[in-house]
Amino acid sequence: MKFDRTLLFISLWLFSQVTLGHAMGSSFLHLTETSPSIFSQRWVPAKQIERLSLVVEPQYPQHCFKQGPVVDCGDDGLLGDIHFENLPLHADVVVRIEWLNGGKYTQAISGQTQSIQLTAADIGVNSRWQVLTTYMVIGIEHILLGLDHLLFVAGLVLLVGFQRQLIWTITAFTLAHSLTLALSVTQVVTVSQTPVEIIIALSILLVAAESLDKRITLARRYPWLVAFVFGLVHGLGFAGALREVGLPEHELPLSLLTFNLGVEFGQLxxxxxxxxxxxxxxRLYESGKLLRPVTLASAYVIGILGAYWSISRSAELINVF
Incomplete structure (x- = not known):
């Protein structure tokens, strides 16, 4: 058991280095055709891009003229290349276009490609497959790049170990965050995001502390209950990220389902x-002399991250900084 925990956090540390260096989030471009070849633009850059003061704006085909939120593409229509200059390598943009004829287009652009090419075949398309693949990828990216959610999942593994009870614990977490995710994005439940982020940070601190406590605490006896309770809050966190990206109203159930499936696939x-x-x-290392020091150090690192986020997010709530 000690060996499993140690290696878990060695692996977790490696994952954290990747996620800390690559998480950029998703931007969102929504174009709605209000009259023939004239579109209303809604552009929402990712928060991480704004914090880095990067200038990322959609660039339209040369025959299109943009004035404020209005894009006029004249007789040639919205055909050609939509480009996102300066889009960071590890960022992406979700593009959604709605035409007057009822056609709907959904696609994700990565920082590697930075553009999409629209053809006449895309006009009038109402592809559920586009929605399915786009939002499933967003869900996978969110759990893999969302360090706080990732740390909580790993903390549950730390607390329970790789045994049968882990199945029930992860299942409880999945059911809980799926419930609040659905309630939040459909606006049945609305909460401020900052308190949610504070509680998420505290949940990480809790599982780190419980992993160091050898007593039979409530968390050790009923880890599924801890996973369920905090899973409700993590679902609200997922919903906050999903609202930033936006959901297609014409395919709301499908996009919500596939985003949640993406989260689950990434988590598993x-x-x-x-x-x-x-x-x-x-198998490679059978000596366990340094297991306990490494285990303790790893748990303290996770706890320190949880404590730091708790303090910094609380400071943001009360406008200290």
Whole structure:
């Protein structure tokens, strides 16, 4: 058990370095055709891009003329290249276009490609497959690049270990965040995002502290209950990120379902990856002299991150900084 926990957090540290260096978030471009070849633009850059003071704006085909939020493409229509100059490598943009004829187009652009090419075949398309693939990828990216959610999932593994009870614990977490995600994006439940982020940070601090406590605490006896309660809050956090990207009203159930499935696939992929790394290193190294110091140090690192986020997000709430 100690060996599993140690290797879990060695693996987690490696994951954290990647996510800290690559998480940029998704931007959102929504174009609605209000009259023939004239579109209303809604452009929402990712918060991380704004914080870095990067200038990322959609660039339209040369025959299109933009004035404020209005894009006029004349007789040639919205055909050609939509480009996002200066889009960071590890960022993406969700593009949604709605034409007067009822056609709807949904596509994600990565920082590697930075553009999409619209053809006449795309006009009038109402592809559910586009919605499915786009929002599933966004869900996978959100869990893999969302370090706080990732740390909480890993903390549950730390608390429970790779045993049967982990199945019920992760299932409880999944059910809880799926419930509040659906209630939030459909506006049945509306809450401020900052308090949600504070509680998420506190949940990370809690699982780190509980992993160091050898007593039979409530969290050790009923980890599924801890996972469910905090899963409700994490679902509100997922919903906040999803609202920034936007959901197509014409395919709301499908986009919500596929985003949530993407989160689950990413979550299970992380757990599977940690298990495989643990099994591999366990075969390679049989000596356990440094296991306890490494385990303690790893748990303290996770706890410190949770404490730091708790303080910084609380300061943001009360406008200290």
């Amino acid at each position: 992929g992380v757990i599977l990856g940690l298990y495989l790394i643990t099994s591999l290193i366990k």
